[in-house]
Amino acid sequence: MRTRTMSAVTAGLLLPLLLLVGCDPEDDTPDPDRFPVLPLPAELEEGRGEFALTGETRMVLSWGEGADAELAREVVERWVGPLREASGLSLPLAGPGEGGGGEAVRIVWKPGIGAGAAVAPGEGLPGVEAERYRLEVTGRGVELEASAPAGLYYGLRTLGQLIPGLGADGGEYAGGGVLSAWSIPAVEIEDTPRFPYRGMHLDVGRHFFGTEFVKRYVDLLASYKMNVFHWHLTEDQGWRIEIARYPRLTEVGSCRAESILEKNFDPYIGDGVPHCGFYTQNEIREVVAYARERFVTVIPEIEMPGHSVAALAAYPELACTPGPFQVHTRWGVTRDIYCPKEETFTFLEGVLTEVMELFPSPYIHIGGDEAPKAAWEESAVAQEVMRREGLADEEELQSWFIRRIESFLNAHGRSLIGWDEILEGGLAPNATVMSWRGEDGGVAAARDGHDVIMTPNGEVYLDHYQGDALQEPLAIGGFSPLEEVYAYEPVPGELSPAEARHVLGAQGNLWTEYITTTQHVEYMVLPRLLALAEVVWSPVGERCWESFARRLPHQLAVLDRAGVNYRIPDVMGLEKDRLTLEETHPVEMFAPVPGGGIRYTLDGTEPGRGSAQYSGDLQVPVTEDGVVVTARAVLPDGREGPFRRARFTLGRLLPPTSLPPTLRAQGLAVEGFEGWFATVDGFESARPLALGGGPGEGVSHVPGIQIPDEAPDTAFGLRFTGYIRVPRPGIYTFHLSSDDGSRLRIGDRVVVDHDGPHAMDARSGQVALHRGWHPLEVRYFQGGGGRGVRLEVEGPGTSRREVPAGWLARVAPGT
Numbered sequence: 001m002r003t004r005t006m007s008a009v010t011a012g013l014l015l016p017l018l019l020l021v022g023c024d025p026e027d028d029t030p031d032p033d034r035f036p037v038l039p040l041p042a043e044l045e046e047g048r049g050e051f052a053l054t055g056e057t058r059m060v061l062s063w064g065e066g067a068d069a070e071l072a073r074e075v076v077e078r079w080v081g082p083l084r085e086a087s088g089l090s091l092p093l094a095g096p097g098e099g100g101g102g103e104a105v106r107i108v109w110k111p112g113i114g115a116g117a118a119v120a121p122g123e124g125l126p127g128v129e130a131e132r133y134r135l136e137v138t139g140r141g142v143e144l145e146a147s148a149p150a151g152l153y154y155g156l157r158t159l160g161q162l163i164p165g166l167g168a169d170g171g172e173y174a175g176g177g178v179l180s181a182w183s184i185p186a187v188e189i190e191d192t193p194r195f196p197y198r199g200m201h202l203d204v205g206r207h208f209f210g211t212e213f214v215k216r217y218v219d220l221l222a223s224y225k226m227n228v229f230h231w232h233l234t235e236d237q238g239w240r241i242e243i244a245r246y247p248r249l250t251e252v253g254s255c256r257a258e259s260i261l262e263k264n265f266d267p268y269i270g271d272g273v274p275h276c277g278f279y280t281q282n283e284i285r286e287v288v289a290y291a292r293e294r295f296v297t298v299i300p301e302i303e304m305p306g307h308s309v310a311a312l313a314a315y316p317e318l319a320c321t322p323g324p325f326q327v328h329t330r331w332g333v334t335r336d337i338y339c340p341k342e343e344t345f346t347f348l349e350g351v352l353t354e355v356m357e358l359f360p361s362p363y364i365h366i367g368g369d370e371a372p373k374a375a376w377e378e379s380a381v382a383q384e385v386m387r388r389e390g391l392a393d394e395e396e397l398q399s400w401f402i403r404r405i406e407s408f409l410n411a412h413g414r415s416l417i418g419w420d421e422i423l424e425g426g427l428a429p430n431a432t433v434m435s436w437r438g439e440d441g442g443v444a445a446a447r448d449g450h451d452v453i454m455t456p457n458g459e460v461y462l463d464h465y466q467g468d469a470l471q472e473p474l475a476i477g478g479f480s481p482l483e484e485v486y487a488y489e490p491v492p493g494e495l496s497p498a499e500a501r502h503v504l505g506a507q508g509n510l511w512t513e514y515i516t517t518t519q520h521v522e523y524m525v526l527p528r529l530l531a532l533a534e535v536v537w538s539p540v541g542e543r544c545w546e547s548f549a550r551r552l553p554h555q556l557a558v559l560d561r562a563g564v565n566y567r568i569p570d571v572m573g574l575e576k577d578r579l580t581l582e583e584t585h586p587v588e589m590f591a592p593v594p595g596g597g598i599r600y601t602l603d604g605t606e607p608g609r610g611s612a613q614y615s616g617d618l619q620v621p622v623t624e625d626g627v628v629v630t631a632r633a634v635l636p637d638g639r640e641g642p643f644r645r646a647r648f649t650l651g652r653l654l655p656p657t658s659l660p661p662t663l664r665a666q667g668l669a670v671e672g673f674e675g676w677f678a679t680v681d682g683f684e685s686a687r688p689l690a691l692g693g694g695p696g697e698g699v700s701h702v703p704g705i706q707i708p709d710e711a712p713d714t715a716f717g718l719r720f721t722g723y724i725r726v727p728r729p730g731i732y733t734f735h736l737s738s739d740d741g742s743r744l745r746i747g748d749r750v751v752v753d754h755d756g757p758h759a760m761d762a763r764s765g766q767v768a769l770h771r772g773w774h775p776l777e778v779r780y781f782q783g784g785g786g787r788g789v790r791l792e793v794e795g796p797g798t799s800r801r802e803v804p805a806g807w808l809a810r811v812a813p814g815t
């Protein structure tokens with residue numbers, strides 16, 4: 001990104017955020033108030049001045065040979081209509097040669113600038129070249145140029161976000177902006193998405209949402225340049241799409257008797273309220289057409305062989321056992337799945353034939369996830385198919401099932417997408433894999449030359465909690481806060497550049513077991529959808545959390561104007577407890593919300609509207625017991641966000657201990673312990689583990705915090721001991737990463753407690769240290785599975801890095 005100018009006011013506002021880790025938004029990103037464009041364009045050069053839309057401004061549309069003038073006109077009219085309404089300006093649309101000279105918004109469709117020109121909407125993913133656009137705003141006018149209608153469409157989204165108080169869709173919102181009315185800041189933008197597939201999923205099987213809402217959902221995607229809507233239409237708990245050949249699918253399959261109440265599985269408690277709903281074929285056509293006008297491809301998902309109980313309730317003869325089946329009222333995975341018999345394929349091909357008539361998408365999603373094989377193991381029909389086809393096991397039978405469906409789809413010009421379980425038993429030859437159980441499925445498929453879409457449940461399952469569970473509505477579990485979604489990288493690091501080209505993009509998934517209302521859907525996807533939109537559109541090197549957070553309030557104001565619900569983001573600046581050497585400590589906070597209001601307390605209580613208002617220069621008196629700052633965003637209309645809390649504690653520099661040079665040897669002593677531990681406190685009575693090469697039984701030495709080669713593949717414990725010397729007095733932050741538990745002690749302080757079994761991740765803690773040697777102990781246990789331990793440090797004059805070997809010492813052998 002090239003950026004040149006930035007107002008002094010904005011630079012001042014951004015400065016405190018530099019202290020909150022991450023990139024440097026002042027150097028790296030455009031002024032967020034003049035250019036609140038989201039997702040961030042690939043290249044944006046800020047200009048001076050602005051172009052004002054007035055009663056005289058004309059829109060002039062021109063096109064080159066091969067362009068579809070009518071389509072171009074439609075794309076522009078759909079955008080300029082709301083702008084006319086909002087501004088009261090006439091903004092007449094003229095054709096080529098009709099505009100005359102002078103000031104204008106000039107829109108040019110020049111087919112053939114890039115590949116993939118003139119791809120009609122909806123007929124395929126347009127591809128990034130067709131989505132590319134160039135936008136230039138000067139004091140004399142606006143020029144937007146693209147080689148295909150998708151590019152024009154995205155250029156207009158960007159233009160909408162540049163007009164203060166306007167959203168991507170050309171509609172108005174209150175309060176944005178730093179320019180005069182209907183002005184566009186001077187700028188030069190060259191923009192292309194990073195990925196051709198930028199998706200959002202919605203599960204309407206668990207809870208049904210009508211077409212009005214589905215269109216709103218599509219609007220949201222389109223406003224932030226997402227281009228795929230993955231519509232999860234069939235489930236154990238409901239079949240939601242009318243199929244003329246099989247009317248019982250909706251007559252029977254679209255209603256369940258009730259839903260499980262919260263998480264009352266055992267004993268089961270239901271809510272006693274029937275839940276029903278489906279889309280008629282006309283409604284489906286309406287949504288598909290609506291999405292097509294917004295350059296969103298709708299990919300339908302028809303689940304098979306699992307998650308199909310609603311269909312089995314309607315047509316029990318498709319199962320391996322006689323039934324009867326009820327549309328499920330509780331969530332989970334079930335053993336009742338389609339049986340691989342001929343009538344099942346006749347049925348599925350009939351369903352897919354109608355689905356293909358309704359959805360022009362190049363891809364049809366067939367599910368493939370979570371299909372237990374017990375029913376097939378016990379079924380004479382399934383076993384006979386395995387014998388006939390020479391299949392070794394039920395995994396291969398599933399693979400055969402999916403291949404057969406793929407052949408059918410391919411014969412009709414469509415491609416198959418499946419969840420990563422379709423890798424098991426062998427991947428269908430042309431399948432695209434949706435990697436959801438982490439990234440492994442995506443990596444395996446890409447290495448095998450298959451296209452993949454990354455939707456790992458750890459990062460982009462938007463049904464997961466996005467904050468402190470005690471402050472959030474009931475969710476299925478997990479934890480994927482806004483910052484983590486923003487930090488998600490869709491291309492796994494282990495892929496070669498050639499393999500990485502198979503990563504078409506990423507998608508956020510919203511499963512709706514615990515999401516019953518449209519407001520709740522919006523709450524779960526927003527603002528995380530905006531973070532994901534930037535992940536899949538913007539160049540990875542330009543991504544900057546602080547910049548995103550500064551542009552976010554503008555977009556939340558747009559959502560407010562449109563009556564869209566969202567989770568009010570957490571206050572930034574209270575992510576971690578802090579140690580300080582000063583008796584008054586500056587607390588820097590930022591609320592990425594319209595109005596930017598923050599209320600806080602210093603006594604540990606929850607802040608409300610009546611609490612102190614943060615004005616940007618809070619100096620907190622700090623004690624050795626610590627002072628707790630609790631803060632939340634409060635919007636101008638009184639809505640309150642979740643609160644966050646951090647403790648600020650006055651540190652006293654720990655005095656060093658003497659360690660004469662004659663007693664020092666390099667590295668740390670390490671003792672091993674045999675056995676399986678659930679905590680690092682379990683070593684005391686454990687048997688020593690021989691690590692070899694050491695001075696005594698179970699004792700060895702290592703250059704730093706690392707697992708000795710002699711450690712077994714299974715469970716064990718380690719205790720590293722020695723001394724650490726810091727080069728300067730001050731506050732040091734230690735980051736201890738481990739799989740499983742670990743604990744760092746320096747002097748008499750526990751600095752990082754990361755105990756208990758867990759996957760690899762880092763935890764941090766701070767300690768104030770005098771210059772000189774301090775006793776150090778790291779305990780670590782490994783319970784089997786992944787393994788590793790690593791200690792990093794940052795402090796005065798030291799940016800984050802592994803603790804240098806030169807900072808460590810142990811007592812020399814024989815002393």
Ligand code: ACM
Pocket residue numbers: 369370419436
């Ligand atoms: C899934 O979440 N079962 C794909």
